[in-house]
Amino acid sequence: MRITVFFTFLVSLTSLAQRSDFNHTDFKKADSIAEYHKGASLKNLPVLTHNLTSRLTTDVEKFRAIYTWISSNIENDYSSYLKISHKRKRLVNDRQAFLDWNKSITPKVFDRLLNERKTACTGYAYLVKEMATLAGFKCNIIDGYGRTPTLLLDEDSIPNHSWNSIVINNKWYVCDATWSAGQTILEDGNSRFESDYFDGYFLAEPELFAKNHYPTLKEEIQQKDAESFKAFIVGPVVYKEAFHEPIIPVFPAAMHSQITKGGSVTFKLKVPIDFNGEINLFINKGGIQKSTNAHTSRNKDEIRLTQTFEKKGLYDVHISAESNLIATYVIKVK
Structure with a gap:
């Protein structure tokens, strides 16, 4: 077989x-x-x-x-x-x-x-x-x-x-x-x-x-x-800097997601147990990028960043660690 x-x-x-x-x-x-x-x-x-x-x-x-x-x-x-x-x-x-x-x-x-x-x-x-x-x-x-x-x-x-x-x-x-x-x-x-x-x-x-x-x-x-x-x-774009720690994007599994206005997306990352760096979320809409107020939580080797999207549109979502770009997602809000 x-x-x-x-x-x-x-x-x-x-x-x-x-x-x-x-x-x-x-x-x-x-x-x-x-x-x-x-x-x-x-x-x-x-x-x-x-x-x-x-x-x-x-x-x-x-x-x-x-x-x-x-x-x-x-x-x-x-x-x-x-x-x-x-x-x-x-x-x-x-x-x-x-x-x-x-x-x-x-x-x-x-x-x-x-x-x-x-x-x-x-x-x-x-x-x-x-x-x-x-x-x-x-x-x-x-x-x-x-x-x-x-x-x-x-x-x-x-x-x-x-x-x-x-x-x-x-x-x-x-x-x-x-x-x-x-x-x-x-x-x-x-x-x-x-x-x-x-x-x-x-x-x-x-x-x-x-x-x-x-x-x-x-x-x-x-x-x-x-x-x-x-x-x-169809997975997220992963940059080489993710390999430094390493930091593994786990969820969403796909780069592109679609939600309704007012909904939220939780981004999950797997990190080493001893990782103590800073993880940030940035969103880019229409060429304008800004940091977010994503809710961040951690449980051992998993970091979660939950972001709510209040307005319709197409967003590029960038995850960074210690100022290094780790991964990119695209969220369409209807």
């Missing part, structure tokens, strides 16, 4: 380990080693991997040095991403043709990675897997869907992203070296990559990770469980 994508997704989510396993681990040495080898050649991966890991004693520090080096030294190649995306769309209904093309383009992608240190997400995931394997880890590449504030999906979207899962201390973790590397800035039809290492996607909290990553099985690249995928694409 075929295992559905939805079942696999749920099993993988519940079986993944938490970043909090390493809350007391000091990564300064691993990060300094990665910095020391900044700009090193990729032509000899075994040597580079040895240089990054040989002076470290714990597995998590070794992987941290590899991951930090990759995310700090590889440039996200947006032009390659666009070419690959366009080709995927053209071949979406011809799986064999897609696999043949993907096999033919792979050497070119990796040649540019090795020679120019530029690649799309597939190259990042490949490099993480190769170097982690050389260091003795079990590491997989996961293909699927990535959803960002500027890249929203619909039910006809095709897989557009790749990341990794890795075993550390007999537990599976997830990470996304592409999104840790920085951001692509689009200006006047041109793109430029801005390197800015972000720690939040390193062994990310799996429940939060699932808010903007949806895996699909390689052998079923054109099939996806309709119900779970729809729930994924």
